[in-house]
Amino acid sequence: MQFVSSSTSTLGKEGGYLLDRYSGAHKVTYHPLDDWDFELDTAHHHIDLSLVLPHYRARSQPIDHRMSMFLGSETGSIKVKVCRHVPRSKFYLEIQAKSDVTVWLPSDFRGRIHHSGKKACYSAGFVNRILCNATVNTDTLTGDSWLGDEVLIHTKGVVEFRMWDVNTGSPENARKETLKRIFGCSAKVPETPIDWDFLLED
Numbered sequence: 310m311q312f313v314s315s316s317t318s319t320l321g322k323e324g325g326y327l328l329d330r331y332s333g334a335h336k337v338t339y340h341p342l343d344d345w346d347f348e349l350d351t352a353h354h355h356i357d358l359s360l361v362l363p364h365y366r367a368r369s370q371p372i373d374h375r376m377s378m379f380l381g382s383e384t385g386s387i388k389v390k391v392c393r394h395v396p397r398s399k400f401y402l403e404i405q406a407k408s409d410v411t412v413w414l415p416s417d418f419r420g421r422i423h424h425s426g427k428k429a430c431y432s433a434g435f436v437n438r439i440l441c442n443a444t445v446n447t448d449t450l451t452g453d454s455w456l457g458d459e460v461l462i463h464t465k466g467v468v469e470f471r472m473w474d475v476n477t478g479s480p481e482n483a484r485k486e487t488l489k490r491i492f493g494c495s496a497k498v499p500e501t502p503i504d505w506d507f508l509l510e511d
Contacts, residue, residue, distance in 0.1 A: 334359040334392075337376050337400075339367040347378040355385035362391065362398040373456050374399075381405040386466070390473050390480065391415055401459045409466035413473040413480055414439055420458030422446070426468040433490040434472030434481030 331354045337347045347360060362376055376398060380387055387406050390413040399420075404410055410426070416438040422445045431440070462468055472481040 331355065332357045334361055336361045336363070337378060338363060339370045339374065339376070341369060344377075345379045346376045348380075350379070350381035351385065352383045353385065354382065355387070356380055356382055357388045359390040359392055360402075362393045362400060364395045364398065366397075375456065375459070376400040378402045379404075383407060386410070387464075389413070392473055392478070393417065393475060394478070396475075399456065399458055401461075403461045404464070406462075406464040406466065408464070409469070410462055410464045411469040411471065412460065412462070413471045414458075414460065415473050416475050416481075418443060418458050420444075420460070421455065422460045422462075422470075424460070424462040424464075424468050426462070426464045426466055428467055430467065430469045432469070432471040432481060432486065433483065434474070434486035435470045437486055437489050438472050438474075438481075439470075 330349070331351065335347065335358060337360050340346050349356060349358070358380070360378055366372070378391075378400065380389060380402075381404070384407065386408045387404055388411045389402075389404070391400060391402060393400070393415040396417045396419075402412075404412070414435070416434070418439045419442045422443055424446065429445075472486070473479070474481055
């Protein structure tokens with residue numbers, strides 16, 4: 310299991326990624342002997358992470374392995390960006406929280422999303438680039454046969470879905486994506502209560 314020291318922030322040896330237990334960027338690597346390739350569970354802290362998926366397959370990693378990641382917080386909010394540079398690095402992300410959750414998914418996401426919460430909000434970038442390749446709270450396959458991307462979120466708070474742009478290697482440009490949404494995108498938003506003020510970025 311990938312578990313980062315809880316000491317003060319420092320620079321990692323690989324890629325200069327900031328290593329801090331609850332914030333910063335973390336490289337996710339294959340851990341065949343553990344339940345999760347990356348796991349962080351806390352009782353009292355907020356989580357704000359960028360999880361960087363590998364651009365290569367480890368020597369002992371099965372071809373169909375999905376990088377598995379778990380985040381949990383009993384009291385704090387969770388913000389996580391799933392950063393992917395090559396589409397072949399499939400992933401499974403599970404989040405358990407009692408507060409608000411914000412997730413940035415890669416723009417080349419193709420898979421299933423299951424979530425619970427007070428309500429769900431979708432950014433313009435998510436609607437424009439991800440929604441057409443995702444199923445939300447529907448079961449399209451049975452059993453454990455699904456090998457594509459998958460996100461499972463259990464929370465009592467609000468869930469916000471945003472887009473991480475694989476072309477720019479950064480979170481979506483809210484203004485640009487909102488204009489696309491207004492003038493060109495025909496994707497249908499899931500039938501859940503939507504806070505359209507969310508499109509007006511911070």
